[in-house]
Amino acid sequence: MPDAPNTWDIALRQFHEVAELLALSKDLRDYLSAPEAVHVFSVPVLRDDGTTHVFTGIRSQHSFARGPAKGGLRFHPDVSIDEVKALSMWMTWKCAVVNVPFGGGKGGLICDYKSFSKREKERAARSFARRLSRVIGPDIDIPAPDVNTGPEVMAWIADEYGHFVGHPEPAVITGKPVEFGGSKGRDSATGRGLAYCVERYFENLGKPLEGQRVVIQGFGNAGQWAARILASLGATLIAISDSRGAVHCTEGISTSGAVKHKLETGEVAGLPGDAISNAELLELECDILVPAALESVITVDNAPRLKAKLIVEAANGPTTPDADRILHERGITVIPDVLANAGGVTVSYFEWVQNRQRYYWPEDKVHDRLRQIMRDALDEVQHLAEEKQVPWRTAAYMLAIKRVAHAVEVNHPNF
Numbered sequence: 541m542p543d544a545p546n547t548w549d550i551a552l553r554q555f556h557e558v559a560e561l562l563a564l565s566k567d568l569r570d571y572l573s574a575p576e577a578v579h580v581f582s583v584p585v586l587r588d589d590g591t592t593h594v595f596t597g598i599r600s601q602h603s604f605a606r607g608p609a610k611g612g613l614r615f616h617p618d619v620s621i622d623e624v625k626a627l628s629m630w631m632t633w634k635c636a637v638v639n640v641p642f643g644g645g646k647g648g649l650i651c652d653y654k655s656f657s658k659r660e661k662e663r664a665a666r667s668f669a670r671r672l673s674r675v676i677g678p679d680i681d682i683p684a685p686d687v688n689t690g691p692e693v694m695a696w697i698a699d700e701y702g703h704f705v706g707h708p709e710p711a712v713i714t715g716k717p718v719e720f721g722g723s724k725g726r727d728s729a730t731g732r733g734l735a736y737c738v739e740r741y742f743e744n745l746g747k748p749l750e751g752q753r754v755v756i757q758g759f760g761n762a763g764q765w766a767a768r769i770l771a772s773l774g775a776t777l778i779a780i781s782d783s784r785g786a787v788h789c790t791e792g793i794s795t796s797g798a799v800k801h802k803l804e805t806g807e808v809a810g811l812p813g814d815a816i817s818n819a820e821l822l823e824l825e826c827d828i829l830v831p832a833a834l835e836s837v838i839t840v841d842n843a844p845r846l847k848a849k850l851i852v853e854a855a856n857g858p859t860t861p862d863a864d865r866i867l868h869e870r871g872i873t874v875i876p877d878v879l880a881n882a883g884g885v886t887v888s889y890f891e892w893v894q895n896r897q898r899y900y901w902p903e904d905k906v907h908d909r910l911r912q913i914m915r916d917a918l919d920e921v922q923h924l925a926e927e928k929q930v931p932w933r934t935a936a937y938m939l940a941i942k943r944v945a946h947a948v949e950v951n952h953p954n955f
């Protein structure tokens with residue numbers, strides 16, 4: 541079996557393809573194709589058995605051209621420097637697509653965090669935070685949750701950073717608990733932003749969203765909220781899945797019933813409808829397919845058989861580049877991850893703004909502002925895709941890279 545492609549190689553290849561289309565100068569290409577900084581830390585953690593184990597922590601800051609770096613922290617054994625660099629570059633493009641004034645960052649701690657006790661988890665997060673504190677800050681780099689890190693980890697990191705600078709500074713990190721400076725509406729933001737994109741897509745198409753049949757792979761945070769908001773806008777959920785199984789029901793699945801069932805049983809299996817496999821789910825006849833679980837689930841093997849008319853990527857990287865080409869040839873529009881799931885980073889931006897203002901917005905204001913940003917971004921990407929006759933992913937990258945390149949040229953003429 542050939543080795544899986546290196547994530548950083550993929551990120552670079554994508555960048556250079558679009559840089560070529562934009563005719564970017566060689567100097568700009570060289571500059572943007574490397575992170576501005578990559579920090580590697582030794583992170584000692586006192587284990588419950590009294591030993592101290594030293595883990596490796598990484599923070600890559602790909603670009604500061606449009607503002608402080610922004611991006612998550614994942615605590616996982618598979619984290620590597622190359623993966624973190626690639627994810628930080630993708631964050632630069634994602635922030636630029638929705639035009640929030642941030643660059644891209646990403647970080648990770650190489651450890652089996654899930655296996656840690658509660659106290660080890662806190663000590664590991666705080667130890668990493670003490671080292672990170674030297675290179676992050678509300679005007680420098682603002683981390684956020686990612687794989688295996690949630691509001692609690694963010695609160696520990698903000699607390700350590702507060703000790704480092706000598707005063708509380710909630711704006712150093714986003715994804716905090718609401719009672720600790722988090723934003724209302726952050727929990728639903730990714731799925732909600734995706735639904736707002738779909739709403740705008742159908743408006744531009746001149747077709748009602750009512751009755752459009754939706755299939756969602758993955759029923760976690762992004763998938764559940766996408767399902768709930770799409771249903772509230774009139775779409776019909778006909779199939780959902782999680783890691784344990786999938787259910788198909790042509791008459792429609794109640795989203796509130798599905799969320800309740802998942803909460804109670806931990807799975808979607810057992811809901812009314814036909815039990816199918818995850819592979820079958822992707823190939824169902826439907827109007828909108830939302831992959832909201834893993835990367836690389838739409839491949840050259842299944843892309844020729846997909847029957848969805850529109851694919852909207854909640855997950856990061858669910859479509860391989862070769863599958864993308866097949867879908868484009870088949871006339872299936874893909875709203876790419878950098879646009880479709882950017883609702884999360886957009887509300888993180890709102891959280892940072894509220895922290896800096898020390899003034900907190902009501903939830904409906906968060907939703908309204910998110911909706912406007914997602915609609916504007918969708919219009920811009922669609923317009924460019926149609927004007928240049930390119931796939932939406934290419935258009936989103938063109939828009940983003942052009943914005944970042946322009947910021948570099950304007951702000952740092954001698955970068």
Ligand code: NAD
Pocket residue numbers: 730757758759760761762763781782783784818832833834835854855856881882884
């Ligand atoms: P989550 O852990 O809450 O949910 C993931 C879901 O996928 C779970 O229901 C899980 O059972 C399911 N799943 C796992 N393996 C599966 C498989 N083989 N087949 C079908 N389902 C499977 O995660 P999430 O936060 O909802 O994130 C999902 C995706 O969206 C990830 O790619 C993530 O990077 C991306 N994303 C999330 C956010 C966010 O704010 N939550 C923001 C941007 C991107």
